[in-house]
Amino acid sequence: xxxxxxxxxxxxxxxxxxxxxxxxxxxxxxxxxxxxxxxxxxxxxxxxxxxxxxxxxxxxxxxxxxxxxxxxxxxxxxxxxxxxxxxxxxxxxxxxxxxxxxxxxxxxxxxxxxxxxxxxxxxxxxxxxxxxxxxxxxxxxxxxxxxxxxxxxxxxxxxxxxxxxxxxxxxxxxxxxxxxxxxxxxxxxxxxxxxxxxxxxxxxxxxxxxxxxxxxxxxxxxxxxxxxxxxxxxxxxxxxxxxxxxxxxxxxxxxxxxxxxxxxxxxxxxxx
Amino acid sequence: xxxxxxxxxxxxxxxxxxxxxxxxxxxxxxxxxxxxxxxxxxxxxxxxxxxxxxxxxxxxxxxxxxxxxxxxxxxxxxxxxxxxxxxxxxxxxxxxxxxxxxxxxxxxxxxxxxxxxxxxxxxxxxxxxxxxxxxxxxxxxxxxxxxxxxxxxxxxxxxxxxxxxxxxxxxxxxxxxxxxxxxxxxxxxxxxxxxxxxxxxxxxxxxxxxxxxxxxxxxxxxxxxxxxxxxxxxxxxxxxxxxxxxxxxxxxxxxxxxxxxxxxxxxxxxx
Numbered sequence: 001x002x003x004x005x006x007x008x009x010x011x012x013x014x015x016x017x018x019x020x021x022x023x024x025x026x027x028x029x030x031x032x033x034x035x036x037x038x039x040x041x042x043x044x045x046x047x048x049x050x051x052x053x054x055x056x057x058x059x060x061x062x063x064x065x066x067x068x069x070x071x072x073x074x075x076x077x078x079x080x081x082x083x084x085x086x087x088x089x090x091x092x093x094x095x096x097x098x099x100x101x102x103x104x105x106x107x108x109x110x111x112x113x114x115x116x117x118x119x120x121x122x123x124x125x126x127x128x129x130x131x132x133x134x135x136x137x138x139x140x141x142x143x144x145x146x147x148x149x150x151x152x153x154x155x156x157x158x159x160x161x162x163x164x165x166x167x168x169x170x171x172x173x174x175x176x177x178x179x180x181x182x183x184x185x186x187x188x189x190x191x192x193x194x195x196x197x198x199x200x201x202x203x204x205x206x207x208x209x210x211x212x213x214x215x216x217x218x219x220x221x222x223x224x225x226x227x228x229x230x231x232x233x234x235x236x237x238x239x240x241x242x243x244x245x246x247x248x249x250x251x252x253x254x255x256x257x258x259x260x261x262x263x264x265x266x267x268x269x270x271x272x
Numbered sequence: 273x274x275x276x277x278x279x280x281x282x283x284x285x286x287x288x289x290x291x292x293x294x295x296x297x298x299x300x301x302x303x304x305x306x307x308x309x310x311x312x313x314x315x316x317x318x319x320x321x322x323x324x325x326x327x328x329x330x331x332x333x334x335x336x337x338x339x340x341x342x343x344x345x346x347x348x349x350x351x352x353x354x355x356x357x358x359x360x361x362x363x364x365x366x367x368x369x370x371x372x373x374x375x376x377x378x379x380x381x382x383x384x385x386x387x388x389x390x391x392x393x394x395x396x397x398x399x400x401x402x403x404x405x406x407x408x409x410x411x412x413x414x415x416x417x418x419x420x421x422x423x424x425x426x427x428x429x430x431x432x433x434x435x436x437x438x439x440x441x442x443x444x445x446x447x448x449x450x451x452x453x454x455x456x457x458x459x460x461x462x463x464x465x466x467x468x469x470x471x472x473x474x475x476x477x478x479x480x481x482x483x484x485x486x487x488x489x490x491x492x493x494x495x496x497x498x499x500x501x502x503x504x505x506x507x508x509x510x511x512x513x514x515x516x517x518x519x520x521x522x523x524x525x526x527x528x529x530x531x532x533x534x535x536x537x538x539x540x541x542x543x
Contacts, residue, residue: 129529144326234405
């Protein structure tokens with residue numbers, strides 16, 4: 001037990017041994033030194049006069065944003081519909097693409113742990129590392145601007161998310177049920193349908209609903225890079241400095257996100 | 273009453289129970305989904321000519337992935353990467369440092385009611401909008417450059433970590449809090465000896481995870497001018513330099529992988 005000797009010779013309990021304290025101090029010191037160094041590098045080119053004027057700028061922007069231009073709402077229903085389409089169809093496409101990847105990546109269902117599994121894991125990591133907006137940027141450059149690029153961007157980003165959570169769910173299944181089905185003489189396809197699928201179905205459904213909720217959030221801003229939806233309206237309003245319209249679009253995004261969260265919570269509650 | 277007639281016919285066939293037990297609800301969902309897909313795909317107009325033209329470019333892009341060009345734009349790439357990494361480090365540290373007081377304030381079991389409301393409101397505000405929307409506003413207020421990105425990432429770190437930390441503290445074992453309080457410990461001592469040992473391992477794990485997220489987001493905020501590798505990537509794509517863009521993406525993927533493996537390693541040691 002770590003103890004420390006006081007001046008009158010008595011021993012008192014302390015939280016850490018001296019060695020541990022020293023190690024912690026060194027850790028904290030290194031972290032702070034690194035942070036200060038990064039701060040110096042990062043702010044080398046910062047123009048502090050702009051930073052100092054930020055409160056005035058903020059007051060100016062918020063002054064221009066109020067009141068919201070309510071009559072602009074009529075022109076937002078189509079972008080809203082596009083946003084919902086991007087999120088929903090993107091999620092559906094991702095489910096179709098991610099499910100086989102998850103089965104290939106799970107240790108207990110992969111056909112080859114040496115050859116196939118690393119490839120599947122790389123697909124998952126690559127898809128997860130790149131944000132939906134970056135995928136959007138790429139796909140708008142390749143496929144041209146529009147809703148289609150948005151759907152593909154959402155799908156490509158979601159493969160990693162759904163794939164990762166699903167393969168973890170597959171690895172956690174109860175092997176005895178699979179063994180029992182196999183013992184009846186079932187074919188590999190039957191083992192899959194009767195032994196594995198029922199066990200992962202609740203996880204599968206809740207992962208997809210969860211991702212759909214995130215996708216609604218992400219698809220509201222995908223338009224900033226040209227991939228359609230509410231973000232496109234936001235981008236065009238920002239470009240012409242139509243701040244009252246920006247306020248309304250932000251309110252619309254906020255409402256959409258809240259509603260999708262409520263729907264997702266309701267579905268999840270029904271499943272579990 | 274004959275014995276044979278009373279026995280119900282034993283079912284000879286078995287079928288799996290469906291996920292949704294109510295058949296009407298199940299069919300309503302299936303029909304609704306089909307209807308939505310028909311209406312939805314109808315309203316998505318795809319310019320197939322443009323897409324087929326794009327497939328050629330997609331091929332070039334994939335070729336770029338196989339032969340990424342790190343050298344010809346290296347000075348741009350390294351500047352962007354340094355901005356992204358420094359932004360990530362400073363924003364993660366500042367975000368954690370600020371999310372601890374907000375997390376403590378937003379935990380109902382250790383904070384007074386008025387503080388709870390204030391802190392929860394701040395956290396909810398920080399979580400409401402996507403990083404990129406916050407970045408647009410910070411760029412407008414603080415000017416172009418990584419400083420705006422730093423502020424954006426710090427704010428969203430507060431929203432993320434503050435909420436999870438507060439929820440964690442609220443779920444902490446009340447017996448330990450009670451025991452430390454019973455020794456006559458002050459509020460600070462309760463936090464240090466009863467709350468922090470219970471939430472620390474998870475806080476470390478979440479902080480490392482947030483570092484990861486912040487790096488990925490730092491690639492995004494550059495699109496709207498808040499510094500980082502996103503701006504470089506945007507430029508590379510605008511110039512149709514797919515091999516440089518592929519190099520940047522491979523670097524992002526590589527760094528995220530390194531972060532994930534090292535954070536997994538640290539988390540296993542802490543927990």
